[in-house]
Amino acid sequence: MIEIKKISIDxxxxxxxxxxxxxxxxxxxxxxxxxxxxxxDQAYTDEKLTSELRNKQSEFYFIYSNxxxxxxxxxxxxxxxxxxxxxxxxxxxxxxxDLNFKRLGLGKMLYSKAIExxxxxNKTSIWLGVWEYNFSAMKxxxxxxxxxxxxHSFYMGEDEQIDLIMKKELx
Numbered sequence: 674m675i676e677i678k679k680i681s682i683d684x685x686x687x688x689x690x691x692x693x694x695x696x697x698x699x700x701x702x703x704x705x706x707x708x709x710x711x712x713x714d715q716a717y718t719d720e721k722l723t724s725e726l727r728n729k730q731s732e733f734y735f736i737y738s739n740x741x742x743x744x745x746x747x748x749x750x751x752x753x754x755x756x757x758x759x760x761x762x763x764x765x766x767x768x769x770x771d772l773n774f775k776r777l778g779l780g781k782m783l784y785s786k787a788i789e790x791x792x793x794x795n796k797t798s799i800w801l802g803v804w805e806y807n808f809s810a811m812k813x814x815x816x817x818x819x820x821x822x823x824x825h826s827f828y829m830g831e832d833e834q835i836d837l838i839m840k841k842e843l844x
Contacts, residue, residue, distance in 0.1 A: 674739055674740070675738055675779070677735070678735050679733070680726065680733035682727065684733075687735070688726070688733065691771065692717045692722070695744065695745075695770065695771055695772075696713065696717075696769065697713070698772050705832070707830060708831060711831070712830050730749060730750050730751045731748065731753045734746045736779050738777060742771070743779055744779050746768050747765075748766065749766050750763050755802070756800075758798070761795075762799065764799075765799060768783050768784060800819075800838060800841070801814065802827070802839075804835075804837075814841075817841065819841045821838065821839050822838050824836060824837050
């Protein structure tokens with residue numbers, strides 16, 4: 674059984690642990706331990722995650738597989754977006770699935786949740802940033818109808834990396 678639940682501030686510890694684990698699993702091989710540690714120490718502090726959870730323009734969702742926490746989604750609208758794409762846009766900032774639950778279609782379910790929320794909020798487009806070397810994610814998003822519209826810098830510690838900005842029109 675698959676279940677998607679909105680995350681509240683009470684879920685902070687679980688969100689922090691899952692965020693660190695899934696980010697590390699995804700990017701540790703391509704980055705130095707120092708850069709990864711510096712990034713994790715900045716991106717996933719209790720204070721930063723609490724602020725994100727309390728932001729009315731951001732939403733987090735956990736996905737469970739047979740009652741086990743398997744991944745999460747973060748979406749942003751309006752001023753919470755990491756780039757000014759537009760008031761009519763919704764950003765998927767994070768979709769992460771625990772390695773133990775990969776290839777079960779859970780990422781696609783979280784993506785569908787983001788689309789559902791975009792439509793409920795009357796957004797006409799959805800966008801995200803994806804690391805230029807994350808070829809499997811790029812392929813997935815292209816298959817979902819996204820096209821590249823730009824790029825921006827993303828810092829992993831001291832290492833400047835490039836995220837491709839991909840967008841999909843909904844209507």
